Amino acid sequence: MKRKWEDSPMMRAARCQETKSVPVWLMRQAGRYMPEYQAIREHVSFMELCKTPELAAEVMLTAVQRLNVDAAIIFSDILLILEPMGFELEFEPDGGPKIGNPIRNSSAVKMVRELESVEPLEFVMNTIRCTRERLDDSLPLIGFAGAPFTLAAYAIEGGSSHHFRQVKTFMHIYPNEWQEMMQKFAVSTARYLNSQINAGVQIVQLFDSWAGCLSGEDYKKYVKPYSRMLIDLIVPGTPIIHFAPGNPVLLTDIRDAGGHVIGIDWRITVQQAWEVIGSNYAVQGNLDPAILLTNRDLIRQSVLHILRQVERRPGFIFNLGHGIMPQTPVENAIALVNAVHEFGIVR
Ligand code: CP3
DSSP: OOOGGGGSHHHHHHTTOOOSBOOBOOTTOSSTTSHHHHHHHTTSOHHHHHTOHHHHHHHHHHHHHHHTOSOEEOSOOGGGGGTTTTOOEEEOTTSOEEESSOOOSGGGGGGOOOOOOSGGGHHHHHHHHHHHHHSOTTSOEEEEEEOHHHHHHHHHHSBOOSSOHHHHHHHHHOHHHHHHHHHHHHHHHHHHHHHHHHHTOSEEEEEOTTGGGSOHHHHHHHTHHHHHHHHHTSOTTSOEEEEOOSOGGGHHHHHHHOOSEEEOOTTSOHHHHHHHHOTTSEEEEEEOGGGGGSOHHHHHHHHHHHHHHHTTOSOEEEEESSOOOTTOOHHHHHHHHHHHHHHTBOO
């Protein structure tokens, strides 16, 4: 039986097919900017929330209803895979991640465990089943994972970083150990994403949030082969969104590493991105999340500005260029979604 989500604007756009309206969802659509989320977080830590499927599903479904977006994403985090791979993961009270045992020398790579079974992450599959069961049939559910470079950056830096000094030093000084570690992340993440697909997601997004800190040459040499290895291991048939923001110079290599939809941020226009990537790829993006801190009029103008570049071209998914900031007023996020629905009717 054909499910209703198969013909939804989000799925059609991901396959570069024509749609009646431009689909929109927002990265981090469930999170600290929402009072309903904060109320739940008063009683439950972020990690507990991720490991309690009914609550995780609840948080995402509330956000989807409140915003009226065209897709749901599972409520989880890209770093959870690090635990079964041998890392001590914690989220500090301000939300920032911390790794208790980061990799600080080449021999520590031996300690990284390839994820042979997804059993320790079964709570994520339960979140998927729970969310899919309660989500409207017309909306697709997105699964996700961190790409090898972004996972390696956290594993080596031990937390968020500005300059990525340690991960960059490591990859240049220890190319063999780097290769060994990146292969472990690639294979493990592919296994994880394939299980998410089995559990019921319709689309997957690969977050390479920090790859933009690299030069084109370093991306080609130290990152691209492993993102490609991962994407090649994903069972065909599920659209893949490849999101590696921050550095438009990397776009052709990001495209060549794989994925059907290329995520872009505000550092490049939609039109320019399409010229670079080619029209047989779908594009997702690219409003600067800072615009959501302004006002309704500016938000509407910015939406119109982006949609004018898209015109009627099939294969566009409206999103932000990065996650919603915690300071965002909820009514501004709602105004954004409404504006996309109003101006994005394809006649
Ligand atoms: O999009 C969604 O609403 C789904 C859930 C989701 C979260 N994290 C929930 C979360 C997704 C898709 C992510 C991905 C993620 N996690 C990325 C890639 C996207 C990006 O922002 O580039 C990264 C780098 C992480 C790692 C991470 N997790 C950081 C850096 C932080 C702290 C800072 C921050 O932005 O909040 C987290 C915590 C986190 N992940 C929270 C949420 C709702 C906040 C936790 C809290 O304090 O309640």
